[in-house]
Structures are given as C-alpha cells and as structure tokens.
Amino acid sequence: MQLNCGIVGLPNVGKSTIFSALTSAPAESANYPFCTIEPNVGIVEVPDKRLGMISELITPQKIIPAVVEFVDIAGLVKGASKGEGLGNKFLGHIRQVGAIIHVVRCFDDDDIVHVNGVVDPASDIEIIGIELALADLETVLKRQENLVKQMKSHDKKISDKAKAADPILKQIANALEEGRPARSVELDKIQKELISDLHLITMKQQLYCCNVNEDGLDSDNEYVKKVKALAQKDDSQVVVISGKLESEIADLDSQEEKNEFLEAAGLEESGLDQLIRTGYDMLGLNTYFTAGEKEVRAWTFPKGCKAPQAAGIIHTDFERGFIKAESYHCTDLFEYKSELKLKEAGKIRLEGKDYQVLDGDVLNFRFNV
Ligand SMILES: Nc1nc2c(ncn2[C@@H]2O[C@H](COP(=O)(O)OP(=O)(O)OP(=O)(O)O)[C@@H](O)[C@H]2O)c(=O)[nH]1
Ligand SMILES: [Mg+2]
Structure with a gap:
C-alpha cells in the first residue's frame, strides 16, 4: 500500500x-x-x-x-x-x-x-x-x-x-x-x-x-x-x-x-x-476507525479490502489469528450517541473473514494467536 x-x-x-x-x-x-x-x-x-x-x-x-x-x-x-x-x-x-x-x-x-x-x-x-x-x-x-x-x-x-x-x-x-x-x-x-x-x-x-x-x-x-x-x-x-x-x-x-x-x-x-x-x-485509500477509552484512531486501508487484511494493518497477528470483527458504521454512532445504545438497538454486527470493510466503519477485532 x-x-x-x-x-x-x-x-x-x-x-x-x-x-x-x-x-x-x-x-x-x-x-x-x-x-x-x-x-x-x-x-x-x-x-x-x-x-x-x-x-x-x-x-x-x-x-x-x-x-x-x-x-x-x-x-x-x-x-x-x-x-x-x-x-x-x-x-x-x-x-x-x-x-x-x-x-x-x-x-x-x-x-x-x-x-x-x-x-x-x-x-x-x-x-x-x-x-x-x-x-x-x-x-x-x-x-x-x-x-x-x-x-x-x-x-x-x-x-x-x-x-x-x-x-x-x-x-x-x-x-x-x-x-x-x-x-x-x-x-x-x-x-x-x-x-x-x-x-x-x-x-x-x-x-x-x-x-x-x-x-x-x-x-x-x-x-x-x-x-x-x-x-x-x-x-x-x-x-x-x-x-x-x-x-x-x-x-x-x-x-x-x-x-x-x-x-x-x-x-x-x-x-x-x-x-x-x-x-x-x-491513492485508493479509505479509513476505518478503532474506538476505545484509551484511543480513537483512524486507520488507512486500500478500498475494497477484506476484514482480516484490514486487521493486519494494525498488527500481523490480528490478520493471522483473525476470528471476527465487531463492526458498526460511524454514522450509526452519530445517530445513537453511544456504543451501549447501538448494542441495544442491535446495530453492532459480527463480521467474518469475507466482510469487505467500508469507509467509516468502526471495528473491534477478535483474534487468537
Ligand atoms: N504571488 C504569489 N507568489 C507565490 C505563490 N506561491 C508561491 N509564491 C512565490 O513563488 C516563489 C517560488 O516558490 P517555491 O515554493 O520556492 O517554488 P518551487 O516550485 O518549490 O521552486 P523550485 O524548488 O525552484 O522548483 C516564492 O518566492 C514564493 O513566495 C502564490 O500563490 N502567489
Ligand atoms: Mg522547491
């Protein structure tokens, strides 16, 4: 990239x-x-x-x-x-x-x-x-x-x-x-x-x-x-x-x-x-976010990339041991105002290795190495 x-x-x-x-x-x-x-x-x-x-x-x-x-x-x-x-x-x-x-x-x-x-x-x-x-x-x-x-x-x-x-x-x-x-x-x-x-x-x-x-x-x-x-x-x-x-x-x-x-x-x-x-x-680049109390961070990925490769941008272990990505779109967060409310509304999805990451997704990777 x-x-x-x-x-x-x-x-x-x-x-x-x-x-x-x-x-x-x-x-x-x-x-x-x-x-x-x-x-x-x-x-x-x-x-x-x-x-x-x-x-x-x-x-x-x-x-x-x-x-x-x-x-x-x-x-x-x-x-x-x-x-x-x-x-x-x-x-x-x-x-x-x-x-x-x-x-x-x-x-x-x-x-x-x-x-x-x-x-x-x-x-x-x-x-x-x-x-x-x-x-x-x-x-x-x-x-x-x-x-x-x-x-x-x-x-x-x-x-x-x-x-x-x-x-x-x-x-x-x-x-x-x-x-x-x-x-x-x-x-x-x-x-x-x-x-x-x-x-x-x-x-x-x-x-x-x-x-x-x-x-x-x-x-x-x-x-x-x-x-x-x-x-x-x-x-x-x-x-x-x-x-x-x-x-x-x-x-x-x-x-x-x-x-x-x-x-x-x-x-x-x-x-x-x-x-x-x-x-x-x-350059063909999009952004996804990781969001937690420690840090909110924007990550750059090539358009059209799948969840495991997007995870690999943070760390190769994340790609190697990829299980699922907890995912929601940032526009949903702007509407519901908190992750808790998103959860209650069923807006947080669990995506697998074929998921094509979207610009503006907020992702939390589950992995096992
Ligand atoms: N009037 C005007 N002058 C400008 C503008 N932009 C740059 N300059 C001036 O143009 C001159 C050249 O600018 P540089 O940025 O050094 O140009 P460069 O393309 O990097 O030049 P080289 O490195 O020699 O190839 C400087 O004196 C700048 O202050 C502008 O928008 N308006
Ligand atoms: Mg110059």
Whole structure:
C-alpha cells in the first residue's frame, strides 16, 4: 500500500511553498528557480471530521489521525531528460510514490520569475508531461534491452515472462514517444502487474494543483479554466489553492485561529485539506476507525479490502489469528450517541473473514494467536 504523493512542476511555481504549508515543516522556498535540490519528505495528517465526532462521543485519552506522505522535489524544465536545468535524475525520488500532484502556476506576479518568461498553464503542463514521459521512456528502453536477453533464457519461467512483457512495453514506448502518458495505454490487471516493478511515473494517477493568488480563490481565473479543460481531457482531478494564503494559515498556532481566518476569507475548508483528501482518495485509500477509552484512531486501508487484511494493518497477528470483527458504521454512532445504545438497538454486527470493510466503519477485532 503506497501512502504517498509526489509533487512535480516547473521551477518556481510554488511547490515548496505548498509543501511547507502542508507539512508545517519549513522547506526552502524562494523566488529563484531550482531552489529545491534535495527532496523534502513530510508526513501529513489526513483531515477527517468523523474522527473528532467519534471522539466527542467516546472521549478517549488519545486521538490519532491517519497520515499520508508528501515528497517535494526539484523543478523540471524543458530538456530535463537531456540534462537541462538540474536534469531528471531526481525523479528517482518520486518513482515509488503512489500518485502525482502536478503544481501549475496560475497567478500573475511580475516579481516572481517564470522560467519561460510568461505564465501559460497549457504550455507548462505540456512541458512537464513530455519530460515525465521521456524519463519513463528511458526506463522502458533499458528494460527492453534486458528483455532481449531474458527471452532467450533456458529458464522457461523467465523467458515466458519476458515474452509476455515485450508487447506491453512496445505499446507503452509508442505512447511515451508521442508524449502521451503510460496510463493512456489500456492494460488489464495482469498486464499491469507484469510491468509494475518499473514504477513508471506517467502510469500513476495525477491531479493538477492550480496555485492562485489569494484573491483568485472565489472564482476561477483564466489560467484555472485552461487547466480544468485540459484535466477533463486526460481524466485528472483539479484542486485550486493559494500557496501564499495557505502558508499564512499554516503559520497560525491554533485550529480556532485557522477556522476564523478561513471564515474571514469566505472559505469552508483550507485548500490544503482538500488537496490532502483528494490525494488520499486518488491513492485508493479509505479509513476505518478503532474506538476505545484509551484511543480513537483512524486507520488507512486500500478500498475494497477484506476484514482480516484490514486487521493486519494494525498488527500481523490480528490478520493471522483473525476470528471476527465487531463492526458498526460511524454514522450509526452519530445517530445513537453511544456504543451501549447501538448494542441495544442491535446495530453492532459480527463480521467474518469475507466482510469487505467500508469507509467509516468502526471495528473491534477478535483474534487468537
Ligand atoms: N504571488 C504569489 N507568489 C507565490 C505563490 N506561491 C508561491 N509564491 C512565490 O513563488 C516563489 C517560488 O516558490 P517555491 O515554493 O520556492 O517554488 P518551487 O516550485 O518549490 O521552486 P523550485 O524548488 O525552484 O522548483 C516564492 O518566492 C514564493 O513566495 C502564490 O500563490 N502567489
Ligand atoms: Mg522547491
């Protein structure tokens, strides 16, 4: 299960500003391209109102949210695959992430250098798309070279696998050569599995994060409209945030102050929260809860997972010795107000090993090892 998102984009578009606000950890952000060289890695709590609502009813000693990791890397420029700018070697830092957040500059500010001299989201997106595709193409070509040897192997297992992978790689190489992402090639589950160890960046789901000025949040500006039109074509999601505003909010000490600030700005939730939740969803993740007097805790599981595997996320013993899961949905708790009342109403179920866990379930595992 991959719990992380990698942030990409041109230099100086606000990647580190957004990363710092996300993680409340200072990452160097400055008005010059290539400010970031070493990758920044940060763990971020996943905002979830249900966790607070459960805790109000159960009143635990500790509350532990789910987390997701973000990786901020150096900016890419046109020609990065040929060594322009800082080159593309640092993309290795995001090969293993589960999903990509592509930050696009959607603000005007003459003081902030744009590497191509003009703010143009469509061209910026195209440049990054091509550079990511070329980086993947390098990986695919290298693998194809190895496959030639493997196809001649006397070990039938190795040669069969290589023969099965070969046509898939050809299709992907064709797409990448045309600047299309690997995810545009239709593959079934088995085919995807055959090439999953390549960790192709353009195979991952991607969302566009439009970085706007603080006054651009109310309505979409022309840049944002362009990004949304492009996203619709390539089936990506879009989140609009103001890196500058978010870093001001992140600097506030208490949640109360943050809420007041948001209200004054006419916002329901911070753009960052939306970004985190969209990223979490894009990674194919859901949340279940464990709730007791000691702690109420959110646990992350892959969508569609069965009860024993969900139990194994807490501890492998829980999966190995899984017997049953006592289970109810958090919305039932919000309605009945206590576990006792849920029990009286017959709302607590005993689920077996085939139970598919739902987002928002509250689970108590019975196991025996
Ligand atoms: N006006 C305005 N400036 C911003 C905004 N977000 C970031 N900036 C400024 O843009 C400059 C670059 O921001 P960074 O976060 O360092 O950009 P980066 O994408 O990480 O850049 P590299 O690491 O060089 O690739 C900084 O001076 C920021 O203060 C914004 O929403 N509005
Ligand atoms: Mg940076």
